[in-house]
Amino acid sequence: MNAPLPVAIEPAPDPHLVDAVESSGGTVVTLDRARALVWHGPPHDFPNLPDAVEWVALPFAGIEAYYTSGAIDDRRLWTNASGFYARGCAEHALALLLAGLRQINTSLMLGWNTDVIPPAVRSLHDATVAIIGAGGIGRELAPRLAACGATVLAVNRSGTPIDGADRTVPSTEIEDVLAAADHVVLAAPSTAQTHHLINDRTLALLKPHSWIVNVARGELIDQAALARALRAGTIAGAALDVTDPEPPSDDDPLWALPNVIITPHIANPTPGLTREMAPFLAENVRRFIAGDPLISVVDPARGY
Amino acid sequence: MNAPLPVAIEPAPDPHLVDAVESSGGTVVTLDRARALVWHGPPHDFPNLPDAVEWVALPFAGIEAYYTSGAIDDRRLWTNASGFYARGCAEHALALLLAGLRQINTSLMLGWNTDVIPPAVRSLHDATVAIIGAGGIGRELAPRLAACGATVLAVNRSGTPIDGADRTVPSTEIEDVLAAADHVVLAAPSTAQTHHLINDRTLALLKPHSWIVNVARGELIDQAALARALRAGTIAGAALDVTDPEPPSDDDPLWALPNVIITPHIANPTPGLTREMAPFLAENVRRFIAGDPLISVVDPARGY
Numbered sequence: 333m334n335a336p337l338p339v340a341i342e343p344a345p346d347p348h349l350v351d352a353v354e355s356s357g358g359t360v361v362t363l364d365r366a367r368a369l370v371w372h373g374p375p376h377d378f379p380n381l382p383d384a385v386e387w388v389a390l391p392f393a394g395i396e397a398y399y400t401s402g403a404i405d406d407r408r409l410w411t412n413a414s415g416f417y418a419r420g421c422a423e424h425a426l427a428l429l430l431a432g433l434r435q436i437n438t439s440l441m442l443g444w445n446t447d448v449i450p451p452a453v454r455s456l457h458d459a460t461v462a463i464i465g466a467g468g469i470g471r472e473l474a475p476r477l478a479a480c481g482a483t484v485l486a487v488n489r490s491g492t493p494i495d496g497a498d499r500t501v502p503s504t505e506i507e508d509v510l511a512a513a514d515h516v517v518l519a520a521p522s523t524a525q526t527h528h529l530i531n532d533r534t535l536a537l538l539k540p541h542s543w544i545v546n547v548a549r550g551e552l553i554d555q556a557a558l559a560r561a562l563r564a565g566t567i568a569g570a571a572l573d574v575t576d577p578e579p580p581s582d583d584d585p586l587w588a589l590p591n592v593i594i595t596p597h598i599a600n601p602t603p604g605l606t607r608e609m610a611p612f613l614a615e616n617v618r619r620f621i622a623g624d625p626l627i628s629v630v631d632p633a634r635g636y
Numbered sequence: 637m638n639a640p641l642p643v644a645i646e647p648a649p650d651p652h653l654v655d656a657v658e659s660s661g662g663t664v665v666t667l668d669r670a671r672a673l674v675w676h677g678p679p680h681d682f683p684n685l686p687d688a689v690e691w692v693a694l695p696f697a698g699i700e701a702y703y704t705s706g707a708i709d710d711r712r713l714w715t716n717a718s719g720f721y722a723r724g725c726a727e728h729a730l731a732l733l734l735a736g737l738r739q740i741n742t743s744l745m746l747g748w749n750t751d752v753i754p755p756a757v758r759s760l761h762d763a764t765v766a767i768i769g770a771g772g773i774g775r776e777l778a779p780r781l782a783a784c785g786a787t788v789l790a791v792n793r794s795g796t797p798i799d800g801a802d803r804t805v806p807s808t809e810i811e812d813v814l815a816a817a818d819h820v821v822l823a824a825p826s827t828a829q830t831h832h833l834i835n836d837r838t839l840a841l842l843k844p845h846s847w848i849v850n851v852a853r854g855e856l857i858d859q860a861a862l863a864r865a866l867r868a869g870t871i872a873g874a875a876l877d878v879t880d881p882e883p884p885s886d887d888d889p890l891w892a893l894p895n896v897i898i899t900p901h902i903a904n905p906t907p908g909l910t911r912e913m914a915p916f917l918a919e920n921v922r923r924f925i926a927g928d929p930l931i932s933v934v935d936p937a938r939g940y
Contacts, residue, residue: 419761427738430731439899440744444883450905457723479783480727579748595743601754
């Protein structure tokens, strides 16, 4: 039997991650003795890496802050948690979309109002929902939407078909999809290409009954343009688990709009992150020891 | 070809219902010339029925008010709309349950709170959901819950298995199901047997993380007992589309509880009722003319 793989878990030895490492052929050591680092702290505390560290596992799906801070280099392998939390994100996206369509926000605000609320109720049944950036979250979300009777249009970079979607198209065709959709769910990574993907021009493609849901990154939406569309009623509402910045400033107009639902970045609530990540980490430790390709390797050229 | 079936549509000739009757072999006439009546008004305006009326179609799933008022007699056939709106009800139940689990109510109340909200987020994945009164709504709800990764336990009078449920049991076993469930959705008709089905004793079978959803009738819940359980935290929350009375009185303690979501009886919003009913009415007109058994015939002995 080989010696166990020495893995550092920083900034503190989370029990779910320790179990994952120890159950899969690893042993937990300090960073100066490690060949791999599992980092579950904030980007600004990220340590200087000894040369001996060959692999860094980050437990976040969106790791743009690690690029910005210069932490990510090309001297070793980096993995993120892309897809690990897809299930929770998909459920949260469905919850936000249904809350908007079924007028749960206005019911909580207005109480038992039978004039405004009933005519505004909409259904997912026979609605067309676009999933923008359909990867792991899209694969989990599409069958949930289909079970509610919705038609699912998926958009991703390559147009690689997503199981459960009625149609998947490449991102070059995004405007056609927005024009065809009743509602839009954003699930794309934050990159230069997706920055302010939702703006005055793309918002104009949507419909007065359209809801936009964002469980990806706030930077995908030009929030000033979104507030204009919501105020003008050219779309029905926005349900946002992510904003730009987070939290929105106290005087952000989104807070005051009746057709906005904001949840505080809880599609993957932090208290459950390491537990959700543990089985994927265990699998990657096994693969690293066996010399197999890891899950969710970061491509520095794409930025995710 | 036979003469068209003379059907009265009262209190006013709704266009969806007129289309349904005329497309299926009927013709719309005044009540004094009718062999069938489609009534879509309130119970207190229900007309005296000429003897020639052989069939009355009521466009509501819950018709207890028509029993109370004495409108329903045994001198003709009565149909209700049981099952016609099941899809909308199931979607609303899913929306309410997810809104509770994903903390959308507290997010709308507390804003960007990262202390209280994230630890309280729960998931349908791997949760066990009991559907109490699993008929048409249960058949629509079970696959939606299954797509979210939940285990579904269904309870109905006879224990007749519901497609999509992992297990269906007769109502005699309801307490076992409540004890096994994480969350409960009420979808049963309002009868003497279901009155205050949720009370101090049955609430005690649930768990501190349990949500109760009611899309059936307010009378199924002893609201004072529910308020006690919610205040004590022996259950996590209640999401109610129906209450007793409707609306709840201004001083009802439910309004002030942070773990309660109330929507104003919009699982089937009135503006869409006749549109949703139309295809079922057309089918029943066809069956009546052909002498076939109708859909959703009311059984006066059961009261629904």
